[in-house]
Amino acid sequence: MAESQDLQKEYADAQGRGNVERFEVGDLVLLNAKHLSTHAVSAVFKTKLRSRFIGPFKVVAKKGLAYTLNLPKKMRTHPVFYVGLLKPCSG
Numbered sequence: 001m002a003e004s005q006d007l008q009k010e011y012a013d014a015q016g017r018g019n020v021e022r023f024e025v026g027d028l029v030l031l032n033a034k035h036l037s038t039h040a041v042s043a044v045f046k047t048k049l050r051s052r053f054i055g056p057f058k059v060v061a062k063k064g065l066a067y068t069l070n071l072p073k074k075m076r077t078h079p080v081f082y083v084g085l086l087k088p089c090s091g
Contacts, residue, residue: 028089056089
């Protein structure tokens with residue numbers, strides 16, 4: 001049993017398990033708007049033909065793989081997001 005677990009771990013590690021993106025406090029990131037409600041996005045951005053990522057937003061705090069963003073109050077949504085929903089802002 002232990003051998004098969006070790007083999008599975010090696011295979012998963014070789015496939016790149018985990019997220020490679022890491023952000024620091026103060027970085028600017030884009031937020032994936034796929035799972036955000038329309039009212040949260042429409043309060044700040046235009047919703048017709050909206051882009052997949054919105055922002056940029058500043059990273060305020062970091063805890064594990066969760067990041068707190070400095071969102072506008074009009075968005076009325078929780079400001080903590082998983083790293084998989086964030087993308088570095090170039091520029």
